[in-house]
Amino acid sequence: MIRYVAIALMWFIFNQDCFAQSKTLQFRSTDAALQTAFERAKEMALSYRGKSGDLVGEWYEAALPERSAFCMRDVSHQSMAAEMIGLGKANKNMFLQFAGNISDSRDWCSYWEINKEGKPAPADYRSDEEFWYNLNANFDILNSAWKLYLWTGDRSYVNGPKLANFHKKSVNDYIRRWVLQPDSLLSRPLHPNAGASYDDEDSFQRCRGLASYSEGVHDLKMGVDLIASLCRGMKTYADMLRLNGLAAEAKLYDAKAEQYRQHIEKQWWSEKNGKYFTYYSSAGSFGHTEGETFLLWFDVLNDSTRTRKVIDEILSREWNIENESYFPYLLGQYGYTRQVRDYILHLTDLKTKRREYPEVSYGVIQGIVQGVMGIDADARVNRITTLFNGRADDTHTLENLPVLQRKISVTESRSKTSFQNTGSSAVQWRAMFTGKHPFITVDGVKRKAAQMTVKGARMVSYLDVNVAASRQVTARVD
Incomplete structure (x- = not known):
């Protein structure tokens, strides 16, 4: 009996550790x-x-x-x-x-x-x-x-x-x-x-x-x-x-x-x-x-x-x-x-x-x-920004990133980004892509993009998207 209790306790501790780990920041690539x-x-x-x-x-x-x-x-x-x-x-x-x-x-x-x-x-x-x-x-x-x-x-x-x-x-x-x-x-x-007795x-x-x-x-x-x-x-x-x-x-x-x-x-x-x-x-x-x-x-x-x-x-x-x-x-x-x-x-x-x-x-x-992954935040306007800075053929995913009193998940590649808001309120997402792109497609709908210059004199195209609570949105460029 004691043996089975010990095994059950070990199983509980292991799964508690796994559960806690799954709720912290994760990165896959x-x-x-x-x-x-x-x-x-x-x-x-x-x-x-x-x-x-x-x-x-x-x-x-x-x-x-x-x-x-x-x-x-x-x-x-x-x-x-x-x-x-x-x-x-x-x-x-x-x-x-x-x-x-x-x-x-x-x-x-x-x-x-x-x-x-x-x-x-x-x-x-x-x-x-x-x-x-x-x-x-x-x-x-x-x-x-x-x-x-x-x-x-x-x-x-x-x-x-x-x-x-x-x-x-x-x-x-x-x-x-x-x-x-x-x-x-x-x-x-x-x-x-310096004091009077400075040495x-x-x-x-x-x-x-x-x-x-x-x-x-x-x-x-x-x-x-x-x-x-x-x-x-x-x-x-x-x-x-x-x-x-x-x-x-x-x-x-x-x-x-x-x-x-x-x-x-x-x-x-x-x-x-x-x-x-x-x-x-x-x-x-x-x-x-x-x-x-x-x-x-x-x-x-x-x-x-x-x-x-x-x-x-x-x-x-x-x-x-x-x-x-x-x-x-x-x-x-x-x-x-x-x-x-x-x-x-x-x-x-x-x-x-x-x-x-x-x-x-x-x-x-x-x-x-x-x-x-170029993720940043600005609490003044309730906005989170993403800008992929990885290699051309790579795809990266971050999960359980705490930001602006919520957690988000982001999957990025050179031409496509998915943003998941797991919080209980909406957040503004500024989806950025390197280069000059006239349009950014959001969940299948093509929308006119704006352009700006960021550090390093890089031209980026961007679009602000309101992401509701518990929603995932995908943006891409051609």
């Missing part, structure tokens, strides 16, 4: 290698979930794995994929942890890295006067909170008390305290908030307010990536103000964003080298190290020729695993189909060094959903 890459990435990403008894609450690892912690940069870059694989509650908790710890005593910084006990990670924090902090972080969190709102429709990422305070302090007090105004970027002190040999003091994510230049005064984050931070905050009906105030922040963008174009572009400088030293000279990636990450480039040269530079050299983890998503936005696939396969190759770094698996998931 005619490209077997890409499907394997997704499965590896999803398994690894979910393995980084925190335990239910951890004092910090729900979380996932977003730092060096042995630290049992999450840092502001990595969370900003992992949060979209985390949402896609069902870790939305962890996202909310982690963003609130960062927002709730912004402090005047830390010059409006938060804790760069928080561990599973809900405390600042000792590897990066000694006291409010001595801690590691990259100044891009506040604007990365601000912008990622906005992206999560657009994807989920959860306005608390914009207007929740802790996050609203974080956003406002970051675009005002934080900038003043760290001397980050557009006209001060090259003349600011190297260490604006340049102590990394907890020297790195309290690094002006870049690039940490290899000892006397770096300003990084182009920080200016890009400032530009995007101002633009995103303007969008937040518009969402709240404050159009006049939003224009002020639009103007600030443009000042930062113009500074990048006028001061940081090297005509001689055909690329952007990435840092400015305390000796008063420009130089090149990491940084180009964030011109794309923060989406601050308007000149398509210069943008192409940035991408050419990225593709011409080797990068650390952190930068590589962003490429499937970023390059997909610009239509680099082959390179996106190559990076995804590289990042999930069992021989790739440091593939266990958490940003990698999350970057692959985002790269497949948004890079390869």
Whole structure:
């Protein structure tokens, strides 16, 4: 009898696991290698979930794995994929942890890295006067909170008390305290908030307010990536103000964003080298190290020729695993189909060094959903967009993708996309196809298509379709 009970219990547990698995994000493809890459990435990403008894609450690892912690940069870059694989509650908790710890005593910084006990990670924090902090972080969190709102429709990422305070302090007090105004970027002190007992040999003091994510230049005064984050931070905050009906105030922040963008174009572009400088030293000279990636990450480039040269530079050299983890998503936005696939396969190759770094698996998931399949959302207009960025002969399917408080399934190929809305209310679907097509056929009915240019100067044709609850719609081009 005991034997049969044990077998029944094992059967129940197995089927419960299968049922739970079937309700999470699934990816199928005619490209077997890409499907394997997704499965590896999803398994690894979910393995980084925190335990239910951890004092910090729900979380996932977003730092060096042995630290049992999450840092502001990595969370900003992992949060979209985390949402896609069902870790939305962890996202909310982690963003609130960062927002709730912004402090005047830390010059409006938060804790760069928080561990599973809900405390600042000792590897990066000694006291409010001595801690590691990259100044891009506040604007990365601000912008990622906005992206999560657009994807989920959860306005608390914009207007929740802790996050609203974080956003406002970051675009005002934080900038003043760290001397980050557009006209001060090259003349600011190297260490604006250094104490009287400042010790340049102590990394907890020297790195309290690094002006870049690039940490290899000892006397770096300003990084182009920080200016890009400032530009995007101002633009995103303007969008937040518009969402709240404050159009006049939003224009002020639009103007600030443009000042930062113009500074990048006028001061940081090297005509001689055909690329952007990435840092400015305390000796008063420009130089090149990491940084180009964030011109794309923060989406601050308007000149398509210069943008192409940035991408050419990225593709011409080797990068650390952190930068590589962003490429499937970023390059997909610009239509680099082959390179996106190559990076995804590289990042999930069992021989790739440091593939266990958490940003990698999350970057692959985002790269497949948004890079390869071109899925995006805009809660302001209740719209989901699809744009196939795969190889010509491939067909890809995503199931159980959580977006705009519902789950959707999408099957895409170069000329045909099916969109299933499994939610309880209608959603606007913008079906996009690369190229100029006069018509898009929707469920057998030919309709006139509109055209627009997207990133990478690509011409796309599109049609907006209202998809009712529990309905599936198919669009195709000839």
